[in-house]
Amino acid sequence: MTSLKIKSGRSQQRQVLAGIAVLLTVAAMLIIPKWKAAINNGGQLPREPFCIAGNLYYVGTRDVTSFLLTGPAGHVLIDGGYPGTAPMILKNIATLGFRITDVKILLNSHAHFDHAGGLAALQQASGAQLWASEGDADILLSGGASDRNMAPVNWLVYLGLMKYPAPRVDHRFRDGAQIRLGSIRLTAHVTAGHTPGCTTWEFPVRDGNRELLAVSIGSLSLPMPTSLFDWTYDAALRQELERSFVTLRSLPADIYLSSHARSFSLKRKGEERTTAPDPVVPFIDRGGYLADITKAEAAFRRALKEQQM
Numbered sequence: 001m002t003s004l005k006i007k008s009g010r011s012q013q014r015q016v017l018a019g020i021a022v023l024l025t026v027a028a029m030l031i032i033p034k035w036k037a038a039i040n041n042g043g044q045l046p047r048e049p050f051c052i053a054g055n056l057y058y059v060g061t062r063d064v065t066s067f068l069l070t071g072p073a074g075h076v077l078i079d080g081g082y083p084g085t086a087p088m089i090l091k092n093i094a095t096l097g098f099r100i101t102d103v104k105i106l107l108n109s110h111a112h113f114d115h116a117g118g119l120a121a122l123q124q125a126s127g128a129q130l131w132a133s134e135g136d137a138d139i140l141l142s143g144g145a146s147d148r149n150m151a152p153v154n155w156l157v158y159l160g161l162m163k164y165p166a167p168r169v170d171h172r173f174r175d176g177a178q179i180r181l182g183s184i185r186l187t188a189h190v191t192a193g194h195t196p197g198c199t200t201w202e203f204p205v206r207d208g209n210r211e212l213l214a215v216s217i218g219s220l221s222l223p224m225p226t227s228l229f230d231w232t233y234d235a236a237l238r239q240e241l242e243r244s245f246v247t248l249r250s251l252p253a254d255i256y257l258s259s260h261a262r263s264f265s266l267k268r269k270g271e272e273r274t275t276a277p278d279p280v281v282p283f284i285d286r287g288g289y290l291a292d293i294t295k296a297e298a299a300f301r302r303a304l305k306e307q308q309m
C-alpha cells in the first residue's frame with residue numbers, strides 16, 4: 001500500500017515536471033524566433049544615404065554605420081551591419097546611383113554581430129573581396145562564435161541568437177597595412193581591445209580642392225571580461241587598450257566617423273549639413289574626435305581602478 005502511494009506520488013511529480021518541460025519548450029519555440037528576428041536587425045531603422053564629403057558616402061542605418069568610398073576603379077564598403085540590415089545598405093547604395101557589383105573591397109570595423117552580420121550577404125551581392133585583420137579574421141569565419149570577449153554570453157551564440165552568416169575572408173592584414181583600389185587608399189590601424197583585431201580606418205577624402213583625413217574608429221567601448229567569474233582585464237588586453245588610445249590620439253583626423261552613428265552625432269551633423277553653407281563642415285570635428293577618446297580612456301582608467309580595489 002505504502003509503496004504504491006510513493007509510486008503514484010513519483011509518477012505525479014514526473015507528470016508535473018514533464019508538463020513544465022513541455023510548457024517551457026513551447027514558450028521557447030514561441031519566444032526565440034521573435035527574439036531572433038528582433039536581434040537580427042537590432043531594431044535598426046533605415047536612414048537616407050548621403051554624401052559626407054567628396055567620394056565618401058553614408059550608407060548605413062540609423063545607428064550602425066556603413067561607409068562607401070567610391071572611385072573609377074571600383075568602390076570600397078566599410079562594415080556590413082546586422083544580418084537583417086544588409087538589404088537596407090544595398091538599397092542605400094542603389095539610391096545613391098551606385099552599383100553594388102562595383103564594390104570591389106569589403107572592410108570591417110570589428111567582428112561583432114552588429115557590424116559583421118551583413119558581410120556575407122553583401123559579399124554575395126557584390127562579389128567583393130573581404131580584407132580582415134589577423135585578430136578578427138577567424139572570428140569572422142566562425143560567424144562571431146570564437147570571440148574571446150563574447151565568452152560570458154556564449155549561451156546566446158549557442159541559441160543561435162548572436163551568430164551571423166560567416167563571410168569568406170579573402171585577405172588578412174596586419175596593423176599599418178595599406179589597402180588600395182585605384183585612387184582610394186586606406187590605412188588600417190589595429191586598435192584592439194573591443195575585439196582582438198578591432199580596426200580603425202584612416203583615409204584621405206578629396207572634396208573639391210581640399211583633402212580631408214577621415215578616421216573611422218573601430219570601437220571605443222570597453223571589451224567584456226573573458227569570464228563571468230573574473231572581471232579583470234589581463235595584462236595583454238590592458239596593453240592593447242593602452243596602445244589603442246595612443247594610436248587614436250596620434251591620428252590627425254579631420255572627419256570623425258565611427259562604427260556607431262551616435263558616437264559622432266550623425267543625427268545632429270546630418271541636420272546641420274542641410275542648412276550649412278558648406279555641408280561638409282559639420283563633419284569636420286577634430287574636437288569631438290579627441291573628446292571621445294578622452295572619455296573612453298577615462299572609462300578604462302575607472303574600470304582598472306575598480307578592478308584593483
Ligand SMILES: [Zn+2]
Pocket residue numbers: 110112194219
Ligand atoms: Zn562591438
